[in-house]
Amino acid sequence: MNGRCVITVGDLGEFGVVARITGRLPQGGAVLLGPGDDAAVVSAPDGRVVVTTDLLIEGRHFRRDWSSGYDIGRKAAAQNLSDVVAMGADPTGIVVGLGLPPEAATDWLDDLTDGFRDECDLVGASVVGGDITRCDLVVIAVTAMGDLGGREPVTRSGARPGDAVAVAGRLGHAAAGLALLHGGRTEPAELVDAHRRPEPPYARGPEAATLGATSMLDVSDGLFQDLGHVAKASRTGIALDPGAFAVHPLLEEAARLLGADPLEWMLSGGDDHALAATFPAGVRLPPAWTVVGQVIDGEGVQVTGRPMGRGGWDHFSK
Amino acid sequence: MNGRCVITVGDLGEFGVVARITGRLPQGGAVLLGPGDDAAVVSAPDGRVVVTTDLLIEGRHFRRDWSSGYDIGRKAAAQNLSDVVAMGADPTGIVVGLGLPPEAATDWLDDLTDGFRDECDLVGASVVGGDITRCDLVVIAVTAMGDLGGREPVTRSGARPGDAVAVAGRLGHAAAGLALLHGGRTEPAELVDAHRRPEPPYARGPEAATLGATSMLDVSDGLFQDLGHVAKASRTGIALDPGAFAVHPLLEEAARLLGADPLEWMLSGGDDHALAATFPAGVRLPPAWTVVGQVIDGEGVQVTGRPMGRGGWDHFSK
Incomplete structure (x- = not known):
């Protein structure tokens, strides 16, 4: 030793x-x-x-x-x-x-x-x-x-057509950091650190409950897949607007280095532990929340104008 | 296959x-x-x-x-x-x-x-x-x-000199069953089953709290070692009376088969998940409880007339 x-x-x-x-x-x-x-x-x-x-x-x-x-x-x-x-x-x-x-x-x-x-x-x-x-x-x-401090638990099953879909916290940073490590890189360091250590937006959870969120979950397997759980549990569809996502400059940089698509990381990367929630239309959301889509009639999650694979993680997939 | x-x-x-x-x-x-x-x-x-x-x-x-x-x-x-x-x-x-x-x-x-x-x-x-x-x-x-249903939690630290030490549930059965398996035997089947599946005396826990138990624990590493935790946390000693233990006939039988000491299994065998508790002197205990000793001034656990090794399990011992 x-x-x-x-x-x-x-x-x-x-x-x-x-x-x-x-x-x-x-x-x-x-x-x-x-x-x-x-x-x-x-x-x-x-x-x-x-x-x-x-x-x-x-x-x-x-x-x-x-x-x-x-x-x-x-x-x-x-x-x-x-x-x-x-x-x-x-x-x-x-x-x-x-x-x-x-x-x-x-x-x-x-x-x-x-x-x-x-x-x-x-x-x-x-x-x-x-x-x-x-x-x-x-x-x-x-x-x-x-x-719960007297609040009702916010489950995955309360989303209703017309609700706004919003996210709080980082998306895709951990996935980009992992891709950098797999590619033998340690820069941008902020992204590698994001893989090593998520920074969940803790205060946003009770806040969303207080604001009347109709459904909420922690994004652990990728936004696309996790919102699929909300859609299924709520018996609705969800339409995401790819133009509504604010792509962080570091994600753009990492994507250039690795020849990857930053939005793919944001939609299918897990491990950032962002929060995704649905809110009744018209609720005024604090700036930590970004509206990225809408609950619709139908089923499943669609990304307007974008074909999506299944994304996300299955711990026993072959 | x-x-x-x-x-x-x-x-x-x-x-x-x-x-x-x-x-x-x-x-x-x-x-x-x-x-x-x-x-x-x-x-x-x-x-x-x-x-x-x-x-x-x-x-x-x-x-x-x-x-x-x-x-x-x-x-x-x-x-x-x-x-x-x-x-x-x-x-x-x-x-x-x-x-x-x-x-x-x-x-x-x-x-x-x-x-x-x-x-x-x-x-x-x-x-x-x-x-x-x-x-x-x-x-x-x-x-x-x-x-807790309004009861105060019964910890390890409340035993006082003069309290009775009592046990409920099986002691040594699982250890005897494991020894039989290690010896390539599957009989007596009741003991082998006791190793495979403990039968903790669940109802006795809340009962002891209601009866005023001053300390209690689940016997998982062996009675001798686990009562040592009570003695240490309560800053008292504990004296066990080996004659007070009712040795089950199956333990006698297994001990004969393997050339072992049944009381050793009862004092140092884990995995039965019996309960051990201390009660104020004079408390009338239901028949599921057997008084096996007394809380005394001093420290550590002694078994009257019997030298004891350290017994019990340490998951990192060499």
């Missing part, structure tokens, strides 16, 4: 690892009982709890040579917290199951832990508990909870 | 797998919004939610050649539901993250799903959501939630 002494997870043992992790995790006001018991206790003042879970596997969802432990922690927390705000709820806490190889360095584990902590901190949530076990691959299971 | 046509997870694809799983999962009364959206919504009438998570890895926590999919599902749910009742709460729902090899048979997945469902059904809980992804190993991440 190039002459340095690297302390590993295996050196600490299970209880040492747990103590090391929990020592780095402050507990926020919603946490009535934090890590260290059979279960945690979290405040749920609304009387309902929003809950979502994601499982991330090394080599499939992240690579330790492409992303730091810190970025992996941020991203794993972000994609779950984003699902909570996409219901219109405020995140309160997450629990984390970790599968770790014994040879993993404790420094790397510290970075991972800090990533979870800092992403939760953005929304006032805490890491309230977890489980660790030995595994040849790094496996990360995150479950996030949230409180 | 011996001439039969086996349908696999890879054949169905991600959305097909999700539809197949959710089609087998009825939703109970506490579920306000079930699978199919960004997140589920579960009732939390107490205004607090109890939450716990466990990560199970194939080859480490279960073997597909030793346990059926159904038993694996039952066990994965059970160990989390048991943590919820060990706080004195009633389980309401679980979410499940599944890593699946594409060549896994859908019949096996159906069995796994039914196992989750049936174990949850024992306590009136539901599988409210989840995530699936491709993985070379089967990985199962379960997060369980529960409602």
Whole structure:
């Protein structure tokens, strides 16, 4: 190990690892009982709890040579917290199951832990508990909870013909960053960073609920595919206007470098965790939201004047 | 494949797998919004939610050649539901993250799903959501939630000198079953089954809270080691009376077959998910509880007249 002494997870043992992790995790006001018991206790003042879970596997969802432990922690927390705000709820806490190889360095584990902590901190949530076990691959299971604060949950099934379709947050940046990495490039750095670490527009979720959003979801598999879920659940069609998308100059630059189409990234790229929502016609939206289409009679998602493949991700497609 | 046509997870694809799983999962009364959206919504009438998570890895926590999919599902749910009742709460729902090899048979997945469902059904809980992804190993991440129904959570830190230490549920059966399997035996079948599928004494958790338990936990790493957590958190000692344990005749039989000590299994075997609790002296306990010792001044756990190794499990020990 190039002459340095690297302390590993295996050196600490299970209880040492747990103590090391929990020592780095402050507990926020919603946490009535934090890590260290059979279960945690979290405040749920609304009387309902929003809950979502994601499982991330090394080599499939992240690579330790492409992303730091810190970025992996941020991203794993972000994609779950984003699902909570996409219901219109405020995140309160997450629990984390970790599968770790014994040879993993404790420094790397510290970075991972800090990533979870800092992403939760953005929304006032805490890491309230977890489980660790030995595994040849790094496996990360995150479950996030949230409180609706008296609002009704915004589902995928409430879109109605005539509603405006709007998006908030970055679209296509993570996909462009991944394409750059696959092409052996690390610039533009902002896009590569966007792949490593999404920046979900957290505040926009509860905001949309308050504004009367009729449907909402977190864009995780690509806007085109994810809006397909809204169309199907709502039994409507959706028409997107390609001219309404504001293509970021960095996406234009990356597309030139790689000979790609920036709008393809925006329509089919996942991992940015933008929010897409439908609003009753005439609702005045704050500037963070961009109207990109309309709910229509019919079915499926169409992009005016543009043929589209199926796009998006299927984790078992061949 | 011996001439039969086996349908696999890879054949169905991600959305097909999700539809197949959710089609087998009825939703109970506490579920306000079930699978199919960004997140589920579960009732939390107490205004607090109890939450716990466990990560199970194939080859480490279960073997597909030793346990059926159904038993694996039952066990994965059970160990989390048991943590919820060990706080004195009633389980309401679980979410499940599944890593699946594409060549896994859908019949096996159906069995796994039914196992989750049936174990949850024992306590009136539901599988409210989840995530699936491709993985070379089967990985199962379960997060369980529960409602305290106005009771205070029973932690590990409230034991006081003079309290009685009592246990409910089976002890040592799963450890004996595992030892039998390692020894190439499948009898006594009841013990092998106990390894494959614990039967946590679910109703005893809320009961203990109502009876005024001062501390409680789920015995997952072995009674001796787990009571060590109570002693440490409560800053007390615990003295166990080996003569107070009722050794089941099947444990005696297995011990004879393998040349083992049945009390060793009862004191250091995990996986039965018994409950251990401390109660104020003089509390009259229902017959499901057996008093096996006393909380004392001092520290650590001692077994009167018996030297003890450290026992229990450390997932990173060498």
